[in-house]
Amino acid sequence: MGDxxxxxxxxxxxxxxxxxxxxxxxxxxxxxxxxxxLSAGGITVIMGPNGAGKSLxxxxxxxxxxxxxxxxxxxxxxxxxxxxxxxAMVFQRPVLLRRSVAANVEFVLNQRxxxxxERCRELLxxxxxxxxxxxxxxxxxxxxxxxxxxxxxxxxxxxVLFLDEPTxxxxxxxxxxxxxxxxxxxxxxxxxxxxxxxxxQARRLAQEVVFLHAGRVVEHAPxxxxxxxxxxxxxxxxxxxxxxx
Amino acid sequence: MQDFGEAFGLAxxxxxxxxADLVEIIGLSLQVSLTAVVVSCxxxxxxxxxxxxxxxxxRSAVLVVVNALMGLPPVVVGLLVYLMLSNAGPLGWLQxxxxxxxxxxxxxxxxxxxxxxxxxxxxQQLHAEYAEQFRSLCVSRASMVAALLWDARYxxxxxxxxxxxxxxxxxxxxxxxxxxxxxxxxxxxTAIALETSKGDLALALGLGFVLLTIALVVNAGVMALRxxxxxxxxx
Numbered sequence: 499m500g501d502x503x504x505x506x507x508x509x510x511x512x513x514x515x516x517x518x519x520x521x522x523x524x525x526x527x528x529x530x531x532x533x534x535x536l537s538a539g540g541i542t543v544i545m546g547p548n549g550a551g552k553s554l555x556x557x558x559x560x561x562x563x564x565x566x567x568x569x570x571x572x573x574x575x576x577x578x579x580x581x582x583x584x585x586a587m588v589f590q591r592p593v594l595l596r597r598s599v600a601a602n603v604e605f606v607l608n609q610r611x612x613x614x615x616e617r618c619r620e621l622l623x624x625x626x627x628x629x630x631x632x633x634x635x636x637x638x639x640x641x642x643x644x645x646x647x648x649x650x651x652x653x654x655x656x657x658v659l660f661l662d663e664p665t666x667x668x669x670x671x672x673x674x675x676x677x678x679x680x681x682x683x684x685x686x687x688x689x690x691x692x693x694x695x696x697x698x699q700a701r702r703l704a705q706e707v708v709f710l711h712a713g714r715v716v717e718h719a720p721x722x723x724x725x726x727x728x729x730x731x732x733x734x735x736x737x738x739x740x741x742x743x
Numbered sequence: 744m745q746d747f748g749e750a751f752g753l754a755x756x757x758x759x760x761x762x763a764d765l766v767e768i769i770g771l772s773l774q775v776s777l778t779a780v781v782v783s784c785x786x787x788x789x790x791x792x793x794x795x796x797x798x799x800x801x802r803s804a805v806l807v808v809v810n811a812l813m814g815l816p817p818v819v820v821g822l823l824v825y826l827m828l829s830n831a832g833p834l835g836w837l838q839x840x841x842x843x844x845x846x847x848x849x850x851x852x853x854x855x856x857x858x859x860x861x862x863x864x865x866x867q868q869l870h871a872e873y874a875e876q877f878r879s880l881c882v883s884r885a886s887m888v889a890a891l892l893w894d895a896r897y898x899x900x901x902x903x904x905x906x907x908x909x910x911x912x913x914x915x916x917x918x919x920x921x922x923x924x925x926x927x928x929x930x931x932x933t934a935i936a937l938e939t940s941k942g943d944l945a946l947a948l949g950l951g952f953v954l955l956t957i958a959l960v961v962n963a964g965v966m967a968l969r970x971x972x973x974x975x976x977x978x
């Protein structure tokens with residue numbers, strides 16, 4: 499049993515393959531037949547206008563919600579607990595426990611086995627929150643809260659990190675710090691899947707771009723190609739700052 | 744029958760002089776009701792947390808029953824516990840009838856549904872906020888329950904307070920299973936009922952003052968705690 503679990507944990511998660519992915523809610527088709535393959539390494543940025551289905555796609559890939567039709571396979575496995583345990587997700591709106599900053603990190607560390615206080619301090623140092631360790635987490639500023647959420651995700655040492663517009667309406671200092679950490683994680687081999695609305699941020703981070711429109715992938719290309727020679731009319735309009743319907 | 748003003752005066756002097764009988768009755772009341780609340784919380788809070796996160800067939804029916812049990816008539820609970828603990832009952836061999844233990848059992852039966860139903864509501868609200876994060880982190884059921892109970896701790900104090908209010912103020916259950924025996928099972932509410940029927944309003948009024956004061960102090964304490972918690976965004 500332990501050996502089987504160990505063997506499963508050592509199998510590569512990537513590539514992730516989504517086939518015929520459909521998600522419907524309230525009689526509306528919100529994800530409309532997505533076929534997508536994301537390979538190991540690299541930073542994948544998911545872009546698209548509001549309502550394109552970016553956050554839903556992230557949740558489907560992470561196994562947070564069940565698709566109405568189609569499949570998601572991580573290294574051939576469905577996104578069950580064993581797969582999700584090797585991933586982490588940062589939500590747009592930080593969800594913090596009603597505890598201190600340090601206790602929020604310790605909670606996550608303890609989910610993955612006993613952890614020392616030093617590991618918690620070291621993690622908080624990385625996001626410049628060490629001095630606020632005993633502060634109630636929910637009294638932090640928006641930027642500090644999102645840094646705490648990111649460091650909580652780091653604490654799980656994920657192989658894949660999903661970020662759903664983590665810097666929306668954050669101050670430049672926090673945005674820069676979050677981007678720095680995301681890059682550092684990518685350099686350590688973590689696969690990054692990042693949803694953003696911010697074109698500048700996408701240009702700074704992306705190595706490949708998945709562009710969604712109306713629940714479909716209309717373009718999936720390396721970042722330099724996407725930003726210089728977008729193929730789909732929707733992506734061309736989006737990059738030109740025109741409204742995309 | 745005493746004159747109303749005289750009864751008030753006597754009641755105050757009993758309270759201010761810490762009359763031995765009065766102190767004994769208050770002490771037993773607090774002991775019985777606080778123990779019942781502690782036992783009810785130990786049983787009811789985890790159950791409330793489990794009910795708030797578990798999804799199973801018939802859950803709605805269970806919630807309806809639990810909510811309905813909040814309004815259990817104390818005399819009916821007293822009667823049922825009496826039947827269980829009387830010599831002819833299945834638990835008669837325990838010889839608990841007419842002891843403070845029987846009163847604690849009866850009040851626990853009364854208070855536990857209140858603790859379960861109210862804690863379920865508070866925790867369900869909190870869980871709605873945490874659910875996605877917990878799912879992403881693959882938090883186990885046991886850790887989830889523990890985390891929700893801890894993070895809802897200040898709201899749950901209000902639940903415990905509601906339970907205490909119910910326990911300390913009820914008379915129907917404790918009078919049936921306790922018997923209102925002097926120096927053994929006489930608590931504030933049973934003493935008030937007895938003294939009023941005897942026309943000895945002073946002791947009844949004195950105990951009434953104390954009951955009201957306890958309610959005020961406990962409420963004020965919990966409210967202060969919750970305000971402090973809100974300041975730290977823990978509530």
